[in-house]
Amino acid sequence: MFFRALKCELVKNLRKKRTFWAFAAVTALVSVLLIGYVVSRFDPVSEYLRHASPPERALANMAVEAFGNGMLFAVLFMGLLGFALMPVLAVAFGGELISSEIQLGTLRTALTRPVTRLGFYMTKYAYAALITLGFVLFTAVLTYGLGVLFLGRGPLLVPAALLGQVRGQVRSGTFPGLHVLSEQTALARFFVAYLLVAIAVMTMTTLSFTLSTLVKHTGAAMIIAISTYFILLIVAAVPWLESWRPYLFVSKMTYWLPVFQPDPPVRQIWGDIGYFALYNAALFIPGLLVFLRRDVQC
Amino acid sequence: MGDAILETEGLTKRFGARVAVDGLSLRVARGDVFGFLGPNGAGKTTTIRMVTGLIRPNAGQIAIGGVRLRRSRRKALRKVGALVETPAFHPHLSARTNLAVFASLSRRVDGKELDEALDTVGLLARAGDKVKTYSHGMKQRLGIACALVPQPELLVLDEPSDGLDPHGIKDVRDLIPSLARELGVTIFISSHILSEVEQTCSRLAIIDHGRLVTQGTMDELRSAEPVVTFGVDRVADARRLIEEKLGLDVLSMDETELRLTLPHERIADVNTALVSAGHRVHAIVTARQSLEDLFLELTEKSIR
Numbered sequence: 001m002f003f004r005a006l007k008c009e010l011v012k013n014l015r016k017k018r019t020f021w022a023f024a025a026v027t028a029l030v031s032v033l034l035i036g037y038v039v040s041r042f043d044p045v046s047e048y049l050r051h052a053s054p055p056e057r058a059l060a061n062m063a064v065e066a067f068g069n070g071m072l073f074a075v076l077f078m079g080l081l082g083f084a085l086m087p088v089l090a091v092a093f094g095g096e097l098i099s100s101e102i103q104l105g106t107l108r109t110a111l112t113r114p115v116t117r118l119g120f121y122m123t124k125y126a127y128a129a130l131i132t133l134g135f136v137l138f139t140a141v142l143t144y145g146l147g148v149l150f151l152g153r154g155p156l157l158v159p160a161a162l163l164g165q166v167r168g169q170v171r172s173g174t175f176p177g178l179h180v181l182s183e184q185t186a187l188a189r190f191f192v193a194y195l196l197v198a199i200a201v202m203t204m205t206t207l208s209f210t211l212s213t214l215v216k217h218t219g220a221a222m223i224i225a226i227s228t229y230f231i232l233l234i235v236a237a238v239p240w241l242e243s244w245r246p247y248l249f250v251s252k253m254t255y256w257l258p259v260f261q262p263d264p265p266v267r268q269i270w271g272d273i274g275y276f277a278l279y280n281a282a283l284f285i286p287g288l289l290v291f292l293r294r295d296v297q298c
Numbered sequence: 299m300g301d302a303i304l305e306t307e308g309l310t311k312r313f314g315a316r317v318a319v320d321g322l323s324l325r326v327a328r329g330d331v332f333g334f335l336g337p338n339g340a341g342k343t344t345t346i347r348m349v350t351g352l353i354r355p356n357a358g359q360i361a362i363g364g365v366r367l368r369r370s371r372r373k374a375l376r377k378v379g380a381l382v383e384t385p386a387f388h389p390h391l392s393a394r395t396n397l398a399v400f401a402s403l404s405r406r407v408d409g410k411e412l413d414e415a416l417d418t419v420g421l422l423a424r425a426g427d428k429v430k431t432y433s434h435g436m437k438q439r440l441g442i443a444c445a446l447v448p449q450p451e452l453l454v455l456d457e458p459s460d461g462l463d464p465h466g467i468k469d470v471r472d473l474i475p476s477l478a479r480e481l482g483v484t485i486f487i488s489s490h491i492l493s494e495v496e497q498t499c500s501r502l503a504i505i506d507h508g509r510l511v512t513q514g515t516m517d518e519l520r521s522a523e524p525v526v527t528f529g530v531d532r533v534a535d536a537r538r539l540i541e542e543k544l545g546l547d548v549l550s551m552d553e554t555e556l557r558l559t560l561p562h563e564r565i566a567d568v569n570t571a572l573v574s575a576g577h578r579v580h581a582i583v584t585a586r587q588s589l590e591d592l593f594l595e596l597t598e599k600s601i602r
Contacts, residue, residue, distance in 0.1 A: 004402045004406065005402055005403060007402070008398070008399045008402040008403075011391075011395065011398075011399065012388055012391065012399055015390060015391060015395075016390055017390075104386050104387075104388065104389075105383075105384065105386025106386045106387065106388060108352060108382055108383070108386060109382075109385070109386050109387070109400055109441075109444065110400065110403055111351065111352055112350040112351065112352065112375065112378065112380040112382060112454075113375060113400065113403035113404050113448070114371070114372040114373070114374075114375040114376040114403070114404055114448075115372065115375075115403045115404075116371060116372060120403075295347075295352065295353035295354065296347070296352040296353060297347075297353070
């Protein structure tokens, strides 16, 4: 019953034009980034090396030149895609799942069927999780695939900048260097990192899904979810609100970065996964309770 | 009571301070085409929403085929196919895919069953077209097909002729008895179109202000007394005379006529009273009480 309903949910949503537009938009954006990367000979390390010694800077620049392959491109833009684009598109997917059924009146038709409200809601949420995961993995395959196609394969140069380690250490006058992961190791870690991105992005899916239950208008649910995300980003960036950051999930959106360290801090990453799981549960449960109790008046 | 497909007992729904349905007890026997009537805002749709599990009653019980809805929602709703208010579908999907999507929430169905349901309502030829290209009447028929796919024992139709043109109304009016006859399904239908209910329903209930006014077969409910129409001048004065002096209830009146239920032996008394008061009586017509007369009589009494 659950899988039959899930299959129908897929049929229903994957036949919407906007689903294809979302995938097309990501393809277009990644293509533009790739073209920009190739044309501008983008060097992400040098910005962080302004205070490094000239030999260190020269070495780093040579390394970037030598390792400028598809894997580096894919990893470099993972942050941008996972931080800005995917949360927005997750909102577009999750924010309409219940509210669009309310607006169309199809919720009324569906709930006169012998289905429990819990079952119906869980099916919808499972679809939301599935489409988020599918979308994130699509982005991963697309960035890596296009990167390899135009820039070639090879090992991954991991600029310490990417790991968020450089800034502080450069100021102290010590450049921590670069390290290289073999192609197989880099590829495995790349997909693990994208799974972690999916978990972080799922928080936005859950937020918008809950809002689509509480707010009857699809557009309103999406606008509130996106506004919440950007407001939280601003709050997380305010220096005198630093003590709030541990409670703001947006401050952990790049928790996957340490996956590319030579020895990834596995316990810390599991802890962060637990953090997101709790966050998702806290966002999901209010919507579920409202849905279970609410009279369907649409 | 064992052969009832739908029973409600003391069903009550409040929205804040407003009582939409107040202690409603209904009984629909298997095989009935049951008409559910009431003025706007009487509580018909609220009752149907409670019966189909869309809203929860504040008090009372609903049993479908002997299964309590609150206790065994899935088991009870497996017996029901419903079209509640305007039919709602996914506009970007075809009629057949819409049926498959909704049917998947009930049970596994094959393409043949979907086509049979579409054929029953005359939409098989357009089954592959997207629903956004459908007229209101076609959507209404698709709504009925959607309610039929789970092969329900009880078909609940809320205003199935609402918004249809005369051809559409006739189509639905012809369809309902054929569904009951050919599929053996019990039909619970709410409608504003009293002639439609009179022609199609074997039993009916009338509610007003959320309360049951009456229920039974047409013959049980219809007054044994005929409805007498008096064609008379100065109608308002004549009405006052009949109600105040003779103590009779006038069912309805227009510019030239008054209608009231009256035993045959009192027709002459009313005529004499009108003539004695100086009225010119130009017609006296007797007829059997129609559903419209009954409805107006019962709901107007209730308003007073």
